[in-house]
Amino acid sequence: MNNENNSNESRRMVTIDIVKANQFAVGLLVGTTLVMLFFFFMIWPKAFNLATFKDPLSPTKVLLFVGAMMVGIVLHELIHGITFACFAPSGWKSISFGVIWKMLTPYCHCDEPISLRYYQKAALMPCVLLGIVPTMVAMYISSLWLLALGVFFIAAAAGDLWMAWLLTKEDPRCKVLDHPSEAGFYLYPPEDQVN
DSSP states (O other), X not given: OHHHHHHHHHOEEEEOOHHHHHHHHHHHHHHHHHHHHHHHHHHOGGGOSHHHHHGGGSHHHHHHHHHHHHHHHXXXXXXXXXXXXXXXXXXXXXXXXXXXXXXXXXXXXXOSOEXXXXXXXXHHXXXXXXXXHHHHHHHHHTOHHHHHHHHHHHHHTHHHHHHHHHHTTSOTTOEEEEOSSSSEEEEEOOGGGOO
């Protein structure tokens, strides 16, 4: 019990500013869109015509796209949960899901400290599976719809990317505990540094 108290006293809270995170997300969305469209049309130059941009605007396709976004938002949190559960000592027992209603934001929370590297993997996995992989597939099959979804989910992972980046500055021996109500985490120093 004393060890747990000492550990809690030595932990450090790290949070990110939601306004800055949203600004980062917008910048990431715009920047990634421009870069990916450039490469898309370099690979598929014949796709650069007016019909390419008119066709996706049909109501059915727009509804399908919005539906895919909604499903993807749920999958984003589920992927966090699955990855956290793979690394948390208690597995699924330590994972919870919910929604911050005032911001209409779903979340996944792991209530056990895990290795810094594992936390980074859990933070980045939705960006990889829902953002980077679909974007690369879109480039291969020439699908602007899939490209748009991939870019959206890269931008949707802006906060995760930011937190994973913050952890690159920390001792890799640290453990990380997801913050239950803020965009951030608690950082536990390596055991040999705890008094």
